[in-house]
Amino acid sequence: MEQISKMVNNNNIGIQKLHDKMDVFLVNNGKLLRRLVPHEKLHPPANMPSLPVKTLEEFNALEKFLAHTPNEIALVSFHCTFQLLHM
Numbered sequence: 001m002e003q004i005s006k007m008v009n010n011n012n013i014g015i016q017k018l019h020d021k022m023d024v025f026l027v028n029n030g031k032l033l034r035r036l037v038p039h040e041k042l043h044p045p046a047n048m049p050s051l052p053v054k055t056l057e058e059f060n061a062l063e064k065f066l067a068h069t070p071n072e073i074a075l076v077s078f079h080c081t082f083q084l085l086h087m
Contacts, residue, residue: 023070030074045074 048071049061066072 027070027073030077034077044078045071047071048075 047065049058049065051062053059053062066075
C-alpha cells in the first residue's frame with residue numbers, strides 16, 4: 001500500500017512539473033505571437049471577468065482569475081498592447 005502511495009505521489013509531482021512547463025510554454029508562445037503578428041486582432045484572455053470591477057463578487061472573480069499566473073500575464077499583456085494601439 002505504501003508503494004502505491006509513493007507512486008501516486010511521484011505521478012502528482014510529475015504532473016505538476018508538466019503543468020508548470022506548459023504554463024511557461026503558453027506564456028512564451030503568446031509573447032512570440034504578439035511580436036511576429038502584432039497586427040492581429042486583440043482578444044482578451046479567455047474567461048476574463050469584465051472590467052472595471054464594480055462589486056465585491058466581481059472583485060473576487062477577478063482575484064480568482066489572476067491567481068493563475070498565465071492569466072495574470074495575459075491580462076497585463078492584453079492591456080499594455082491595447083493601450084499602445086489606442087494612443
